Amino acid sequence: METRTDVFLQEVRENLTSNILPYWLKLKDPRGGFYGEVLSDGKVLYDAPRGVILNARLIWAFSAAYGALKDTQYLVAAVHARDWFLEHFCDHKYGGVYWSVSAEGERLDAKKQLYAQGFAIYGLSELYKVTRDDEALKNAVNLYRVVETYFADKEHGGYIEALSRDFSPLEDMSLSAHDINADKTMNSHLHLLEAYANLYQVWPDEGLRDAVDRLLELVGTRIMGPDGHLQLYFRRDWSVLPGAVSYGHDIETSWLALECAFALKDLDIVNRVRPWALQMGLAGNEGLMPDGSLRYEKFPDGLYDDSRQWWVQAETVVGNLWLWKYHGVASGADKALACWHYIREQLVDSADGEWWWAVLPDGSLDRSQPKAGFWKCPYHNTRMCLQILCIFA
Numbered sequence: 001m002e003t004r005t006d007v008f009l010q011e012v013r014e015n016l017t018s019n020i021l022p023y024w025l026k027l028k029d030p031r032g033g034f035y036g037e038v039l040s041d042g043k044v045l046y047d048a049p050r051g052v053i054l055n056a057r058l059i060w061a062f063s064a065a066y067g068a069l070k071d072t073q074y075l076v077a078a079v080h081a082r083d084w085f086l087e088h089f090c091d092h093k094y095g096g097v098y099w100s101v102s103a104e105g106e107r108l109d110a111k112k113q114l115y116a117q118g119f120a121i122y123g124l125s126e127l128y129k130v131t132r133d134d135e136a137l138k139n140a141v142n143l144y145r146v147v148e149t150y151f152a153d154k155e156h157g158g159y160i161e162a163l164s165r166d167f168s169p170l171e172d173m174s175l176s177a178h179d180i181n182a183d184k185t186m187n188s189h190l191h192l193l194e195a196y197a198n199l200y201q202v203w204p205d206e207g208l209r210d211a212v213d214r215l216l217e218l219v220g221t222r223i224m225g226p227d228g229h230l231q232l233y234f235r236r237d238w239s240v241l242p243g244a245v246s247y248g249h250d251i252e253t254s255w256l257a258l259e260c261a262f263a264l265k266d267l268d269i270v271n272r273v274r275p276w277a278l279q280m281g282l283a284g285n286e287g288l289m290p291d292g293s294l295r296y297e298k299f300p301d302g303l304y305d306d307s308r309q310w311w312v313q314a315e316t317v318v319g320n321l322w323l324w325k326y327h328g329v330a331s332g333a334d335k336a337l338a339c340w341h342y343i344r345e346q347l348v349d350s351a352d353g354e355w356w357w358a359v360l361p362d363g364s365l366d367r368s369q370p371k372a373g374f375w376k377c378p379y380h381n382t383r384m385c386l387q388i389l390c391i392f393a
Contacts, residue, residue, distance in 0.1 A: 023353030033084030228283030247287030292338030
């Protein structure tokens, strides 16, 4: 007789191999790289600009999928993404990676966002794990050195949010239109942390190890507030700027921080991070809704954004499984399964593939957002599936 776990694993594996990854395989551009945008109605914008985040995450997703599933079509796709990425997103004059380029690979937005450098390191180091591709590792290490040389704040700790192409200061450092123009952000530090920890697994440099440890310390002592929720925006001296409660980032950071601590293989660091991770995970779950999903944000005025963003739901599943497995929170498994049921019924597009961007507060699908684009990538949901398969392996 099949158990709930067997059904869960079967559904998740099928979603990954029959829905998510095939959707992205169809978006390979025979000229190189991947198409930059697909509208919610399925229309591919062949000449759309290409963002660095999508393309770095494609390298990561197909590399990680190949590492777990050993299907060579994923490796071919990862290498296809790498070739175009290294040629067109890497700044061969100043170093670092651009924010966006045209479909032909011409430079569009040349600013150097910390967030982008992190994801480039993350994707290239994951590719090295499964290929031992020296070019991928060399570029990942070079990007780490760029970040430490130009972005690291030697006076106050942490890293500056963004710089111009030649690494001179920028007046507007915001990551996207809805972000505050802040000197430092939670989001960029979180994803630099996961990138550094991933690189450390294949390049165990002592300076890199110390940087991972320092980032973990910042998460627990500067970025996490006393209530367990993450503070999102900061001045250079780490004074806090007003921001929302981001339930998805709380639950995502709760498991990612602990995973990064595990990567250092130091019991003292793990024991230091574990209580922070538990506090963040429980704080994130304050946004859970009766249907098993997680609401998006709570604004400073106390009002809520009750949309169910696709990435938030993916992180809710993983975060709760980590609460169950590594913190002994017995209800975590049931919460993860309930959120998966919500994803399966509400967000998975079984007809066309991939997941919808979000379910709006009124219960309708958000069709104003693309199915693929600068921010809609096979990262959160691919990683969710792989995490589930790993946890129950």
